[in-house]
Amino acid sequence: MELKDIQQLLHEHKFRVTKEREAVLLAFIDAGRMFTPAQLHDYVKERYEQVGLTTVYRLLETLTKVGLATPFLIDGEIYYTFCPNQHHHHFVCLQCHQVKELFQCSAQQAVDVDHQVGTVEYHKLDFFGRCRSCEEEKHC
Amino acid sequence: MELKDIQQLLHEHKFRVTKEREAVLLAFIDAGRMFTPAQLHDYVKERYEQVGLTTVYRLLETLTKVGLATPFLIDGEIYYTFCPNQHHHHFVCLQCHQVKELFQCSAQQAVDVDHQVGTVEYHKLDFFGRCRSCEEEKHC
DNA sequence: ACCTTATAGAAAATCATTTTCTGTAATGGA
DNA sequence: TCCATTACAGAAAATGATTTTCTATAAGGT
Known part of the structure; x- marks a missing residue:
């Protein structure tokens, strides 16, 4: 976009x-x-x-x-x-604060299953951790 | 708990x-x-x-x-x-603010896949919408 | 170019959250 | 059980992020 x-x-x-x-x-x-x-x-x-x-x-x-x-x-x-896309999931680096967009949604299945408890309007699936480059810098 | x-x-x-x-x-x-x-x-x-x-x-x-x-x-x-459990996902009702705990994690698979971009420390998978009883009250 | 309506930005106000401080209470050991 | 230590309760003050207000300015449509 x-x-x-x-x-x-x-x-x-x-x-x-x-x-x-x-x-x-x-x-x-x-x-x-x-x-x-x-x-x-x-x-x-x-x-x-x-x-x-x-x-x-x-x-x-x-x-x-x-x-x-x-x-x-x-x-x-x-x-x-x-967020350039409607349906987006992120990988957020807790160290450098970079955000990578994930273009697959493994949660769609979960959405359907969990429909039982109510009508899902939206869901969030986000991953937090350290990205490759931050890992390689080996901060202590 | x-x-x-x-x-x-x-x-x-x-x-x-x-x-x-x-x-x-x-x-x-x-x-x-x-x-x-x-x-x-x-x-x-x-x-x-x-x-x-x-x-x-x-x-x-x-x-x-x-x-x-x-x-x-x-x-x-x-x-x-x-959050009584470590690994928890929620269904959050946007209307009555009730929270239901979900005891399955369909995101585990996604975690593995997305390991490519970095080391995932934790992830969040949360659903937002309206729960059954709020739906049935049929608010306008 | 003109008119209507949204925006920019400084300054003031608001309000959630944190800190400070003093008295009190919980815990663990004697 | 009593004492010493350390954490907590809660009021009051401070902090600081966010919002609101207000006036001049600029954008978009006619």
Whole structure:
């Protein structure tokens, strides 16, 4: 999914894509990792341009509404991942905070089985651990 | 898992079980639903006895450390579920906030497969939707 | 170009959570 | 059982992330 598509999706929901939002979006997509709002703010400031922290909060809120971002609670901090696809599962590295998208869903079967207890609206299957490169760096 | 076992587990970690903590624990276990700290505080106050909000926060923190509770981020609110088992998956009702424990794990297979991207430390598989009774009440 | 409506961003406000502090109570050993 | 040690309870204050407010500005449609 490209920037163009995202802009269109936002337009469909009557959100506007300003240069500030574009800067944050570019950073968010490029980075391929999860951020707290404050972290993303710093990241954008360094690489693209100065935007307000409020703007970052608002864009993350908007993206979440549209389904393009997902908040995670990890160690008491709220991290956001960029989610280009509806049905997504992540592998989240607890060390470098990189996020890898998984393109298979072994949980679909489970969804069907567990339908017994109620109507499943959505499910989350996420893996947490250390990615290859973090492992190879052999931190103590 | 009974109150007795929980008390022992807390003891092993050198935590003390006071009458206040026991009251909160009983409420938490009995209710079979998820709570925000404030909600649990109100719940305990109504049914058992008056305890401080700080105490509730501290017990939830303690239980989380020991692995007996898990925080969830839902609609920007942090909810805690009681987790008597290590390896647990939930069905969370978005309406009544009841939590049902699922005793099968269809994700184990996925864990093995996705081992390629890194070392999986833990995974989460959770289902969100509406439980039977909420469905049958037919809210609009 | 104009009009309507959403956004940017600083500043203030809010509110959940944490910390501090003092009195109290639980635990383990003598 | 008593004492010493250490953790806890809870009120009050502090913290800090997030939200709200407000005014100027900019985007998109006509």
